[in-house]
Amino acid sequence: MRQLRLYLEFSRKAFQRSAAYRFDAWTRLFSNVIFLFMWGFIWFALYSGKGDVEGVSFESMLSYIVVSQMLQGVHGAGTPLWEIQERVRTGDIAMEMMRPYDYPTRSLFSDFGNIAFHFLTAVLPLYVVLFALFDLQIPTSMSQWILFLLSAVLGYLIRYSVELTFGLLTFWLMETGGVEDIFYFSISLFSGSVIPLWFFPDWLETLAYFLPFQGIFFVPNSIFVGQLTGQALIEAMLMQGIWLVVSYVILRWVWSRAALKIVVQGG
Amino acid sequence: MSFSSWVRGTRLYFHMVAASIRAQMQYRYGFFMNILGWAMSYAGTAVTMWVMLYSFQSLEGWSFWQLIFLFALAVLSWGVCVIFFFHFRSLDQYILNGTFDRFLVRPIHPFFHFMAMKFDVGAFGQLLFSIAAVTLAYIQLGLDWPFWKWGVFTSAVIGGTLIQGGILVLISAIAFWTTRSERFYWVVMFPAKSMMNYPLSLYPRAIQWVVTFILPFAFVNYLPALLLLDKPHPSFSSYWGAFSFAVGLVFFSICYQIWMMGLNRYKSAGS
Numbered sequence: 001m002r003q004l005r006l007y008l009e010f011s012r013k014a015f016q017r018s019a020a021y022r023f024d025a026w027t028r029l030f031s032n033v034i035f036l037f038m039w040g041f042i043w044f045a046l047y048s049g050k051g052d053v054e055g056v057s058f059e060s061m062l063s064y065i066v067v068s069q070m071l072q073g074v075h076g077a078g079t080p081l082w083e084i085q086e087r088v089r090t091g092d093i094a095m096e097m098m099r100p101y102d103y104p105t106r107s108l109f110s111d112f113g114n115i116a117f118h119f120l121t122a123v124l125p126l127y128v129v130l131f132a133l134f135d136l137q138i139p140t141s142m143s144q145w146i147l148f149l150l151s152a153v154l155g156y157l158i159r160y161s162v163e164l165t166f167g168l169l170t171f172w173l174m175e176t177g178g179v180e181d182i183f184y185f186s187i188s189l190f191s192g193s194v195i196p197l198w199f200f201p202d203w204l205e206t207l208a209y210f211l212p213f214q215g216i217f218f219v220p221n222s223i224f225v226g227q228l229t230g231q232a233l234i235e236a237m238l239m240q241g242i243w244l245v246v247s248y249v250i251l252r253w254v255w256s257r258a259a260l261k262i263v264v265q266g267g
Numbered sequence: 268m269s270f271s272s273w274v275r276g277t278r279l280y281f282h283m284v285a286a287s288i289r290a291q292m293q294y295r296y297g298f299f300m301n302i303l304g305w306a307m308s309y310a311g312t313a314v315t316m317w318v319m320l321y322s323f324q325s326l327e328g329w330s331f332w333q334l335i336f337l338f339a340l341a342v343l344s345w346g347v348c349v350i351f352f353f354h355f356r357s358l359d360q361y362i363l364n365g366t367f368d369r370f371l372v373r374p375i376h377p378f379f380h381f382m383a384m385k386f387d388v389g390a391f392g393q394l395l396f397s398i399a400a401v402t403l404a405y406i407q408l409g410l411d412w413p414f415w416k417w418g419v420f421t422s423a424v425i426g427g428t429l430i431q432g433g434i435l436v437l438i439s440a441i442a443f444w445t446t447r448s449e450r451f452y453w454v455v456m457f458p459a460k461s462m463m464n465y466p467l468s469l470y471p472r473a474i475q476w477v478v479t480f481i482l483p484f485a486f487v488n489y490l491p492a493l494l495l496l497d498k499p500h501p502s503f504s505s506y507w508g509a510f511s512f513a514v515g516l517v518f519f520s521i522c523y524q525i526w527m528m529g530l531n532r533y534k535s536a537g538s
Contacts, residue, residue, distance in 0.1 A: 024450075027454040028454070030455075031453065031455075033457055034458035034459070034462070035461070038458070038462045038465070040468060041469045042326065042465055044469075045326055045327045045469050046326055053323065054322060054323060087340075136531065173296070173297075173300070179300070179304075179412060180304065180306050181304040181305070181308040181311070182307070183315075184311075185307065185308060188311065188315065189311065189315055189318065194315065195282055195318055195319055199318070199319070199322040199323075200318055201318070201321050204318065223455065259428065261486065
Protein backbone atom coordinates (compact mmCIF):
# COMPACT_ATOMS: atom_id res chain seq x y z
CA MET A 1 0.00 0.00 0.00
CA ARG A 2 2.79 2.40 0.95
CA GLN A 3 4.54 1.24 -2.18
CA LEU A 4 1.56 2.17 -4.31
CA ARG A 5 1.39 5.62 -2.70
CA LEU A 6 5.06 6.11 -3.49
CA TYR A 7 4.54 5.24 -7.14
CA LEU A 8 1.40 7.35 -7.42
CA GLU A 9 3.49 10.27 -6.21
CA PHE A 10 5.60 9.80 -9.37
CA SER A 11 2.45 9.93 -11.48
CA ARG A 12 1.44 13.16 -9.77
CA LYS A 13 4.87 14.71 -10.36
CA ALA A 14 4.88 13.66 -14.00
CA PHE A 15 1.43 15.15 -14.43
CA GLN A 16 2.69 18.47 -13.06
CA ARG A 17 5.80 18.33 -15.25
CA SER A 18 3.64 17.77 -18.33
CA ALA A 19 1.52 20.73 -17.32
CA ALA A 20 4.67 22.85 -17.25
CA TYR A 21 5.56 21.73 -20.79
CA ARG A 22 2.10 22.15 -22.28
CA PHE A 23 3.58 23.23 -25.60
CA ASP A 24 4.96 19.70 -26.11
CA ALA A 25 1.59 18.07 -25.58
CA TRP A 26 -0.10 20.29 -28.11
CA THR A 27 2.58 20.02 -30.76
CA ARG A 28 2.40 16.24 -30.43
CA LEU A 29 -1.33 16.48 -30.98
CA PHE A 30 -0.74 18.51 -34.12
CA SER A 31 1.29 15.76 -35.76
CA ASN A 32 -1.22 13.18 -34.55
CA VAL A 33 -3.93 15.10 -36.40
CA ILE A 34 -1.86 15.29 -39.60
CA PHE A 35 -1.45 11.51 -39.56
CA LEU A 36 -5.16 11.04 -38.86
CA PHE A 37 -5.91 13.28 -41.81
CA MET A 38 -3.47 11.37 -44.05
CA TRP A 39 -4.86 7.92 -43.23
CA GLY A 40 -8.43 9.20 -43.48
CA PHE A 41 -7.81 10.31 -47.06
CA ILE A 42 -5.91 7.16 -47.97
CA TRP A 43 -8.75 4.95 -46.78
CA PHE A 44 -11.30 7.18 -48.45
CA ALA A 45 -9.46 6.72 -51.76
CA LEU A 46 -9.03 2.97 -51.24
CA TYR A 47 -12.76 2.58 -50.66
CA SER A 48 -13.91 4.91 -53.44
CA GLY A 49 -16.19 3.07 -55.85
CA LYS A 50 -16.35 0.03 -53.58
CA GLY A 51 -19.01 -1.13 -51.14
CA ASP A 52 -17.95 -3.42 -48.34
CA VAL A 53 -14.50 -4.94 -48.56
CA GLU A 54 -13.99 -8.23 -46.69
CA GLY A 55 -17.32 -7.49 -45.01
CA VAL A 56 -16.17 -4.14 -43.64
CA SER A 57 -17.95 -0.92 -44.58
CA PHE A 58 -16.19 2.40 -45.10
CA GLU A 59 -17.90 3.87 -42.01
CA SER A 60 -16.47 1.08 -39.84
CA MET A 61 -13.06 1.54 -41.40
CA LEU A 62 -13.04 5.28 -40.83
CA SER A 63 -14.07 4.82 -37.21
CA TYR A 64 -11.31 2.25 -36.88
CA ILE A 65 -8.69 4.74 -38.09
CA VAL A 66 -9.98 7.50 -35.85
CA VAL A 67 -10.03 5.39 -32.71
CA SER A 68 -6.64 3.96 -33.66
CA GLN A 69 -5.13 7.45 -33.97
CA MET A 70 -6.71 8.36 -30.64
CA LEU A 71 -5.05 5.41 -28.90
CA GLN A 72 -1.77 6.20 -30.65
CA GLY A 73 -2.06 9.76 -29.38
CA VAL A 74 -2.36 8.38 -25.86
CA HIS A 75 0.55 5.97 -26.32
CA GLY A 76 2.71 8.77 -27.72
CA ALA A 77 2.75 10.53 -24.34
CA GLY A 78 4.88 7.76 -22.82
CA THR A 79 8.12 6.76 -24.49
CA PRO A 80 10.01 4.32 -22.24
CA LEU A 81 12.37 3.37 -25.08
CA TRP A 82 13.79 6.86 -25.51
CA GLU A 83 13.95 7.43 -21.80
CA ILE A 84 15.88 4.28 -20.97
CA GLN A 85 18.30 4.93 -23.83
CA GLU A 86 19.03 8.41 -22.56
CA ARG A 87 19.53 7.13 -19.04
CA VAL A 88 21.89 4.39 -20.08
CA ARG A 89 23.86 6.69 -22.35
CA THR A 90 24.25 9.44 -19.74
CA GLY A 91 24.79 7.03 -16.86
CA ASP A 92 21.75 8.32 -14.95
CA ILE A 93 20.50 4.77 -14.79
CA ALA A 94 22.98 4.05 -11.99
CA MET A 95 21.31 6.74 -9.86
CA GLU A 96 17.91 5.26 -10.63
CA MET A 97 19.02 1.84 -9.44
CA MET A 98 20.42 3.14 -6.17
CA ARG A 99 17.07 4.54 -5.17
CA PRO A 100 14.57 2.50 -3.15
CA TYR A 101 12.14 1.77 -5.97
CA ASP A 102 11.84 -0.49 -8.93
CA TYR A 103 12.76 1.38 -12.11
CA PRO A 104 10.36 -0.30 -14.58
CA THR A 105 7.44 0.30 -12.19
CA ARG A 106 8.53 3.85 -11.43
CA SER A 107 8.79 4.65 -15.12
CA LEU A 108 5.35 3.13 -15.80
CA PHE A 109 3.74 5.30 -13.14
CA SER A 110 5.49 8.41 -14.43
CA ASP A 111 4.06 7.63 -17.84
CA PHE A 112 0.60 7.30 -16.29
CA GLY A 113 0.97 10.89 -15.13
CA ASN A 114 2.14 12.11 -18.54
CA ILE A 115 -0.65 10.25 -20.28
CA ALA A 116 -3.31 11.51 -17.90
CA PHE A 117 -2.33 15.10 -18.66
CA HIS A 118 -2.00 14.57 -22.39
CA PHE A 119 -5.28 12.67 -22.54
CA LEU A 120 -7.34 15.12 -20.52
CA THR A 121 -6.06 18.33 -22.05
CA ALA A 122 -5.40 17.34 -25.65
CA VAL A 123 -6.53 13.94 -26.91
CA LEU A 124 -9.93 13.67 -25.25
CA PRO A 125 -11.32 17.12 -26.20
CA LEU A 126 -10.14 16.78 -29.78
CA TYR A 127 -11.53 13.30 -30.31
CA VAL A 128 -14.85 14.06 -28.62
CA VAL A 129 -15.27 16.85 -31.17
CA LEU A 130 -14.20 14.57 -34.03
CA PHE A 131 -16.61 11.82 -33.04
CA ALA A 132 -19.42 14.35 -32.71
CA LEU A 133 -18.61 16.17 -35.95
CA PHE A 134 -18.30 13.14 -38.20
CA ASP A 135 -20.96 10.55 -37.96
CA LEU A 136 -18.67 7.80 -36.71
CA GLN A 137 -19.46 4.46 -35.16
CA ILE A 138 -19.11 4.29 -31.41
CA PRO A 139 -19.83 1.40 -29.03
CA THR A 140 -23.55 0.91 -28.69
CA SER A 141 -23.70 -0.65 -25.24
CA MET A 142 -22.17 -0.10 -21.84
CA SER A 143 -20.53 -3.53 -21.90
CA GLN A 144 -18.91 -2.74 -25.25
CA TRP A 145 -17.46 0.47 -23.77
CA ILE A 146 -16.10 -1.40 -20.75
CA LEU A 147 -14.59 -4.18 -22.86
CA PHE A 148 -12.98 -1.59 -25.15
CA LEU A 149 -11.46 0.31 -22.23
CA LEU A 150 -10.22 -2.88 -20.60
CA SER A 151 -8.72 -4.07 -23.87
CA ALA A 152 -7.09 -0.68 -24.52
CA VAL A 153 -5.45 -0.75 -21.07
CA LEU A 154 -4.21 -4.30 -21.64
CA GLY A 155 -2.86 -3.14 -25.01
CA TYR A 156 -1.05 -0.25 -23.41
CA LEU A 157 0.58 -2.50 -20.81
CA ILE A 158 1.68 -4.96 -23.50
CA ARG A 159 3.27 -2.16 -25.49
CA TYR A 160 4.95 -0.79 -22.41
CA SER A 161 6.52 -4.16 -21.55
CA VAL A 162 7.66 -4.88 -25.09
CA GLU A 163 8.98 -1.37 -25.69
CA LEU A 164 10.92 -1.21 -22.43
CA THR A 165 12.41 -4.63 -23.15
CA PHE A 166 13.67 -3.37 -26.50
CA GLY A 167 14.97 -0.24 -24.78
CA LEU A 168 16.88 -2.32 -22.26
CA LEU A 169 18.89 -3.85 -25.10
CA THR A 170 20.85 -0.58 -24.97
CA PHE A 171 22.75 -2.14 -22.06
CA TRP A 172 24.36 -4.60 -24.43
CA LEU A 173 24.39 -2.81 -27.76
CA MET A 174 25.13 0.84 -26.92
CA GLU A 175 23.76 1.77 -30.34
CA THR A 176 20.21 0.45 -30.74
CA GLY A 177 19.50 1.89 -34.17
CA GLY A 178 18.67 -1.34 -35.99
CA VAL A 179 16.93 -3.09 -33.09
CA GLU A 180 14.82 -0.05 -32.45
CA ASP A 181 13.65 -0.03 -36.04
CA ILE A 182 12.55 -3.66 -35.82
CA PHE A 183 10.38 -2.62 -32.91
CA TYR A 184 8.91 0.41 -34.65
CA PHE A 185 8.21 -1.52 -37.82
CA SER A 186 6.53 -4.38 -35.95
CA ILE A 187 4.40 -2.04 -33.92
CA SER A 188 3.30 -0.06 -36.96
CA LEU A 189 2.35 -3.04 -39.13
CA PHE A 190 1.50 -5.99 -36.87
CA SER A 191 -0.41 -3.94 -34.30
CA GLY A 192 -2.95 -3.07 -36.97
CA SER A 193 -2.43 0.59 -36.19
CA VAL A 194 -3.08 1.75 -39.76
CA ILE A 195 -4.17 -1.40 -41.60
CA PRO A 196 -6.49 -3.78 -39.74
CA LEU A 197 -5.52 -7.43 -39.83
CA TRP A 198 -8.67 -8.24 -41.85
CA PHE A 199 -7.00 -6.89 -44.97
CA PHE A 200 -3.76 -8.84 -44.53
CA PRO A 201 -3.00 -11.80 -46.82
CA ASP A 202 -4.01 -14.98 -44.95
CA TRP A 203 -0.51 -16.15 -44.12
CA LEU A 204 0.47 -12.73 -42.75
CA GLU A 205 -2.74 -12.50 -40.76
CA THR A 206 -1.97 -15.87 -39.17
CA LEU A 207 1.53 -14.69 -38.36
CA ALA A 208 0.18 -11.47 -36.83
CA TYR A 209 -2.23 -13.44 -34.63
CA PHE A 210 0.72 -15.19 -33.06
CA LEU A 211 2.59 -11.99 -32.24
CA PRO A 212 1.99 -9.80 -29.19
CA PHE A 213 1.55 -6.62 -31.26
CA GLN A 214 -2.03 -7.25 -32.41
CA GLY A 215 -3.13 -6.89 -28.79
CA ILE A 216 -1.91 -3.30 -28.73
CA PHE A 217 -4.25 -1.56 -31.18
CA PHE A 218 -6.04 -4.13 -33.33
CA VAL A 219 -8.06 -5.81 -30.58
CA PRO A 220 -9.33 -2.65 -28.82
CA ASN A 221 -10.02 -0.93 -32.18
CA SER A 222 -12.01 -3.91 -33.47
CA ILE A 223 -14.04 -4.03 -30.26
CA PHE A 224 -14.73 -0.31 -30.58
CA VAL A 225 -16.14 -0.55 -34.12
CA GLY A 226 -18.06 -3.73 -33.32
CA GLN A 227 -16.13 -6.07 -35.63
CA LEU A 228 -15.08 -8.28 -32.74
CA THR A 229 -17.90 -9.82 -30.73
CA GLY A 230 -18.96 -12.94 -28.84
CA GLN A 231 -16.65 -15.92 -28.70
CA ALA A 232 -13.95 -14.29 -30.84
CA LEU A 233 -13.84 -11.26 -28.54
CA ILE A 234 -13.33 -13.39 -25.43
CA GLU A 235 -10.57 -15.33 -27.16
CA ALA A 236 -8.84 -12.16 -28.35
CA MET A 237 -8.88 -10.63 -24.88
CA LEU A 238 -7.64 -13.85 -23.37
CA MET A 239 -4.76 -13.72 -25.84
CA GLN A 240 -4.05 -10.15 -24.73
CA GLY A 241 -3.91 -11.34 -21.11
CA ILE A 242 -1.55 -14.16 -21.98
CA TRP A 243 0.71 -11.84 -24.00
CA LEU A 244 0.79 -9.34 -21.16
CA VAL A 245 1.98 -12.01 -18.73
CA VAL A 246 4.55 -13.35 -21.20
CA SER A 247 5.94 -9.95 -22.15
CA TYR A 248 6.04 -8.89 -18.50
CA VAL A 249 8.00 -12.01 -17.52
CA ILE A 250 10.45 -11.35 -20.38
CA LEU A 251 10.79 -7.73 -19.29
CA ARG A 252 11.59 -8.76 -15.69
CA TRP A 253 14.11 -11.31 -16.88
CA VAL A 254 15.89 -8.86 -19.20
CA TRP A 255 15.79 -6.21 -16.48
CA SER A 256 17.42 -8.54 -13.93
CA ARG A 257 20.18 -9.33 -16.43
CA ALA A 258 20.64 -5.64 -17.16
CA ALA A 259 20.86 -4.84 -13.44
CA LEU A 260 23.56 -7.48 -13.12
CA LYS A 261 25.41 -5.96 -16.04
CA ILE A 262 25.59 -2.61 -14.30
CA VAL A 263 27.11 -4.19 -11.22
CA VAL A 264 29.68 -5.95 -13.38
CA GLN A 265 30.67 -2.68 -14.98
CA GLY A 266 31.10 -1.19 -11.54
CA GLY A 267 28.14 1.18 -11.79
CA MET B 268 33.32 35.64 -51.27
CA SER B 269 36.23 35.52 -53.66
CA PHE B 270 37.17 32.51 -55.72
CA SER B 271 40.18 31.53 -53.63
CA SER B 272 38.18 31.59 -50.44
CA TRP B 273 35.67 29.25 -52.10
CA VAL B 274 38.45 26.85 -52.98
CA ARG B 275 39.83 27.03 -49.46
CA GLY B 276 36.31 26.59 -48.08
CA THR B 277 35.68 23.56 -50.21
CA ARG B 278 38.95 21.94 -49.15
CA LEU B 279 38.13 22.64 -45.53
CA TYR B 280 34.69 21.19 -46.06
CA PHE B 281 36.06 17.87 -47.26
CA HIS B 282 38.58 17.87 -44.47
CA MET B 283 35.84 18.27 -41.88
CA VAL B 284 33.66 15.72 -43.60
CA ALA B 285 36.46 13.17 -43.40
CA ALA B 286 36.79 13.89 -39.69
CA SER B 287 33.05 13.49 -39.23
CA ILE B 288 33.05 10.12 -41.00
CA ARG B 289 35.97 8.90 -38.88
CA ALA B 290 34.06 9.95 -35.76
CA GLN B 291 30.99 8.00 -36.85
CA MET B 292 33.09 4.97 -37.74
CA GLN B 293 34.45 4.76 -34.20
CA TYR B 294 31.61 2.51 -33.15
CA ARG B 295 31.71 0.19 -36.08
CA TYR B 296 28.82 -1.97 -34.94
CA GLY B 297 26.65 1.04 -34.31
CA PHE B 298 27.63 2.46 -37.69
CA PHE B 299 26.39 -0.58 -39.60
CA MET B 300 23.33 -1.05 -37.42
CA ASN B 301 22.40 2.55 -38.09
CA ILE B 302 22.56 2.10 -41.85
CA LEU B 303 20.72 -1.20 -41.67
CA GLY B 304 18.11 0.30 -39.37
CA TRP B 305 17.30 3.13 -41.77
CA ALA B 306 17.11 0.79 -44.75
CA MET B 307 14.81 -1.52 -42.81
CA SER B 308 12.45 1.15 -41.62
CA TYR B 309 11.91 2.30 -45.21
CA ALA B 310 11.48 -1.27 -46.34
CA GLY B 311 8.88 -1.46 -43.58
CA THR B 312 6.86 1.34 -45.17
CA ALA B 313 7.10 -0.45 -48.52
CA VAL B 314 5.75 -3.63 -46.90
CA THR B 315 2.90 -1.62 -45.40
CA MET B 316 2.05 -0.33 -48.88
CA TRP B 317 2.10 -3.87 -50.21
CA VAL B 318 -0.24 -5.11 -47.48
CA MET B 319 -2.53 -2.15 -48.09
CA LEU B 320 -2.82 -2.85 -51.80
CA TYR B 321 -3.21 -6.60 -51.27
CA SER B 322 -6.97 -6.31 -50.77
CA PHE B 323 -7.48 -3.08 -52.72
CA GLN B 324 -5.25 -3.48 -55.85
CA SER B 325 -4.77 0.22 -56.50
CA LEU B 326 -4.74 3.59 -54.75
CA GLU B 327 -6.06 6.49 -56.84
CA GLY B 328 -5.08 4.57 -59.94
CA TRP B 329 -1.55 3.92 -58.67
CA SER B 330 -0.46 0.29 -58.70
CA PHE B 331 1.89 -1.13 -56.07
CA TRP B 332 5.08 -0.65 -58.11
CA GLN B 333 4.08 2.85 -59.18
CA LEU B 334 3.52 3.68 -55.53
CA ILE B 335 6.91 2.22 -54.66
CA PHE B 336 8.51 4.35 -57.37
CA LEU B 337 6.83 7.48 -56.00
CA PHE B 338 7.96 6.64 -52.46
CA ALA B 339 11.50 5.62 -53.39
CA LEU B 340 12.04 8.77 -55.44
CA ALA B 341 11.29 10.84 -52.33
CA VAL B 342 13.56 8.66 -50.18
CA LEU B 343 16.41 8.94 -52.71
CA SER B 344 16.62 12.74 -52.60
CA TRP B 345 15.89 12.67 -48.87
CA GLY B 346 18.91 10.39 -48.44
CA VAL B 347 21.18 12.88 -50.20
CA CYS B 348 19.60 15.68 -48.19
CA VAL B 349 20.17 13.88 -44.87
CA ILE B 350 23.89 13.57 -45.62
CA PHE B 351 24.31 17.34 -45.88
CA PHE B 352 21.48 18.99 -43.98
CA PHE B 353 19.83 16.68 -41.45
CA HIS B 354 21.72 18.11 -38.47
CA PHE B 355 20.29 21.57 -39.22
CA ARG B 356 17.15 20.55 -37.35
CA SER B 357 19.04 20.53 -34.03
CA LEU B 358 20.42 24.06 -34.32
CA ASP B 359 18.33 24.95 -31.25
CA GLN B 360 20.54 22.67 -29.12
CA TYR B 361 23.67 24.56 -30.22
CA ILE B 362 22.06 27.91 -29.48
CA LEU B 363 20.79 26.81 -26.08
CA ASN B 364 24.13 25.30 -25.06
CA GLY B 365 25.98 28.35 -26.32
CA THR B 366 28.10 26.17 -28.63
CA PHE B 367 26.78 27.94 -31.70
CA ASP B 368 28.98 30.94 -31.00
CA ARG B 369 32.08 29.03 -32.04
CA PHE B 370 30.75 28.98 -35.60
CA LEU B 371 30.79 32.75 -35.57
CA VAL B 372 34.32 33.40 -34.39
CA ARG B 373 36.13 31.28 -36.95
CA PRO B 374 37.29 32.56 -40.32
CA ILE B 375 34.86 30.35 -42.23
CA HIS B 376 31.41 31.24 -43.44
CA PRO B 377 29.04 30.22 -40.57
CA PHE B 378 26.52 28.50 -42.85
CA PHE B 379 29.24 26.50 -44.51
CA HIS B 380 30.85 25.70 -41.21
CA PHE B 381 27.62 24.51 -39.66
CA MET B 382 26.84 22.46 -42.74
CA ALA B 383 30.26 20.79 -42.65
CA MET B 384 29.77 19.93 -38.97
CA LYS B 385 28.23 16.62 -39.80
CA PHE B 386 28.26 14.33 -42.78
CA ASP B 387 25.59 11.83 -41.83
CA VAL B 388 26.70 8.42 -43.08
CA GLY B 389 23.53 6.86 -41.65
CA ALA B 390 21.89 8.15 -44.81
CA PHE B 391 23.54 5.38 -46.81
CA GLY B 392 20.63 3.34 -45.48
CA GLN B 393 18.17 5.58 -47.33
CA LEU B 394 20.28 5.42 -50.48
CA LEU B 395 20.61 1.64 -50.21
CA PHE B 396 16.85 1.21 -49.95
CA SER B 397 15.85 3.79 -52.51
CA ILE B 398 18.28 2.76 -55.23
CA ALA B 399 17.21 -0.86 -54.86
CA ALA B 400 13.52 0.11 -54.84
CA VAL B 401 13.75 2.44 -57.85
CA THR B 402 15.65 -0.21 -59.80
CA LEU B 403 13.08 -2.89 -58.95
CA ALA B 404 10.19 -0.60 -59.82
CA TYR B 405 11.85 0.33 -63.12
CA ILE B 406 12.11 -3.36 -64.05
CA GLN B 407 8.66 -4.35 -62.74
CA LEU B 408 6.93 -1.50 -64.55
CA GLY B 409 8.79 -2.36 -67.76
CA LEU B 410 9.99 1.23 -68.12
CA ASP B 411 12.30 2.21 -70.93
CA TRP B 412 13.13 5.88 -70.60
CA PRO B 413 14.51 8.00 -73.42
CA PHE B 414 17.46 10.21 -72.60
CA TRP B 415 15.39 13.26 -71.60
CA LYS B 416 13.54 11.28 -68.97
CA TRP B 417 16.82 10.44 -67.29
CA GLY B 418 17.40 14.18 -67.26
CA VAL B 419 14.06 14.67 -65.51
CA PHE B 420 14.99 11.96 -63.02
CA THR B 421 18.34 13.56 -62.23
CA SER B 422 16.72 16.96 -61.92
CA ALA B 423 14.16 15.49 -59.51
CA VAL B 424 16.88 14.02 -57.30
CA ILE B 425 18.97 17.21 -57.18
CA GLY B 426 15.90 19.46 -56.97
CA GLY B 427 14.39 17.23 -54.28
CA THR B 428 17.59 17.46 -52.27
CA LEU B 429 17.55 21.26 -52.51
CA ILE B 430 13.86 21.55 -51.65
CA GLN B 431 14.02 19.28 -48.61
CA GLY B 432 17.37 20.76 -47.62
CA GLY B 433 15.80 24.20 -47.95
CA ILE B 434 12.99 23.23 -45.60
CA LEU B 435 15.49 21.92 -43.05
CA VAL B 436 17.43 25.19 -43.33
CA LEU B 437 14.17 27.08 -42.86
CA ILE B 438 13.29 25.03 -39.77
CA SER B 439 16.72 25.64 -38.28
CA ALA B 440 16.35 29.37 -38.99
CA ILE B 441 13.27 29.40 -36.74
CA ALA B 442 15.67 28.67 -33.87
CA PHE B 443 17.29 32.11 -34.30
CA TRP B 444 13.97 33.71 -33.39
CA THR B 445 12.36 31.19 -31.06
CA THR B 446 15.28 28.97 -29.86
CA ARG B 447 13.26 25.95 -30.99
CA SER B 448 13.80 23.95 -34.16
CA GLU B 449 14.07 20.19 -33.61
CA ARG B 450 10.46 20.09 -32.42
CA PHE B 451 9.27 21.74 -35.64
CA TYR B 452 10.98 19.07 -37.66
CA TRP B 453 9.17 16.25 -35.87
CA VAL B 454 5.84 18.01 -35.70
CA VAL B 455 5.63 19.61 -39.13
CA MET B 456 8.17 18.29 -41.59
CA PHE B 457 8.12 14.63 -40.60
CA PRO B 458 4.34 14.22 -40.96
CA ALA B 459 4.29 16.38 -44.12
CA LYS B 460 7.03 14.22 -45.61
CA SER B 461 5.08 11.08 -44.74
CA MET B 462 2.03 12.47 -46.54
CA MET B 463 4.09 12.97 -49.68
CA ASN B 464 4.86 9.25 -49.81
CA TYR B 465 1.37 8.82 -51.21
CA PRO B 466 -0.11 10.38 -54.38
CA LEU B 467 -0.86 14.04 -53.83
CA SER B 468 -4.25 13.79 -55.55
CA LEU B 469 -5.57 11.98 -52.45
CA TYR B 470 -5.64 15.21 -50.52
CA PRO B 471 -7.94 18.25 -50.81
CA ARG B 472 -7.18 20.86 -53.45
CA ALA B 473 -5.96 23.45 -50.93
CA ILE B 474 -3.21 21.14 -49.71
CA GLN B 475 -2.17 20.33 -53.27
CA TRP B 476 -1.73 24.04 -53.92
CA VAL B 477 0.26 24.67 -50.76
CA VAL B 478 2.76 21.89 -51.46
CA THR B 479 3.10 22.97 -55.08
CA PHE B 480 3.42 26.74 -54.76
CA ILE B 481 4.49 27.52 -51.19
CA LEU B 482 6.42 24.60 -49.72
CA PRO B 483 7.20 22.85 -53.01
CA PHE B 484 7.16 19.25 -51.75
CA ALA B 485 5.23 18.27 -54.89
CA PHE B 486 8.38 18.82 -56.98
CA VAL B 487 10.31 16.31 -54.85
CA ASN B 488 8.48 13.22 -56.04
CA TYR B 489 4.86 13.60 -57.12
CA LEU B 490 5.18 15.88 -60.17
CA PRO B 491 8.33 14.22 -61.56
CA ALA B 492 6.73 10.79 -61.02
CA LEU B 493 3.66 11.84 -63.02
CA LEU B 494 5.88 12.75 -65.92
CA LEU B 495 8.18 9.74 -65.60
CA LEU B 496 5.31 7.25 -65.34
CA ASP B 497 3.09 9.03 -67.92
CA LYS B 498 0.26 9.60 -65.47
CA PRO B 499 -2.29 12.41 -65.82
CA HIS B 500 -3.39 14.89 -63.18
CA PRO B 501 -6.84 16.52 -63.34
CA SER B 502 -5.56 20.11 -63.14
CA PHE B 503 -1.75 20.20 -63.22
CA SER B 504 0.22 19.83 -66.43
CA SER B 505 2.43 16.77 -66.23
CA TYR B 506 5.36 18.79 -67.62
CA TRP B 507 5.69 20.67 -64.34
CA GLY B 508 7.71 17.71 -63.12
CA ALA B 509 10.57 18.79 -65.38
CA PHE B 510 11.18 21.92 -63.31
CA SER B 511 12.25 20.32 -60.02
CA PHE B 512 15.83 21.50 -60.30
CA ALA B 513 14.92 25.12 -61.03
CA VAL B 514 12.30 25.20 -58.26
CA GLY B 515 14.82 23.63 -55.87
CA LEU B 516 17.45 26.22 -56.70
CA VAL B 517 15.10 29.16 -56.16
CA PHE B 518 13.55 27.71 -53.02
CA PHE B 519 16.89 26.84 -51.45
CA SER B 520 18.31 30.29 -52.05
CA ILE B 521 15.25 31.90 -50.43
CA CYS B 522 15.65 29.62 -47.40
CA TYR B 523 19.35 30.41 -47.25
CA GLN B 524 18.58 34.16 -47.26
CA ILE B 525 16.13 33.68 -44.39
CA TRP B 526 18.75 31.71 -42.47
CA MET B 527 21.27 34.52 -42.95
CA MET B 528 18.68 37.06 -41.81
CA GLY B 529 18.15 35.01 -38.68
CA LEU B 530 21.88 34.76 -38.16
CA ASN B 531 22.25 38.55 -38.34
CA ARG B 532 19.47 38.92 -35.85
CA TYR B 533 21.15 36.39 -33.56
CA LYS B 534 24.41 38.33 -33.66
CA SER B 535 22.75 41.64 -32.97
CA ALA B 536 21.07 40.18 -29.90
CA GLY B 537 24.55 40.32 -28.38
CA SER B 538 24.43 36.81 -27.00
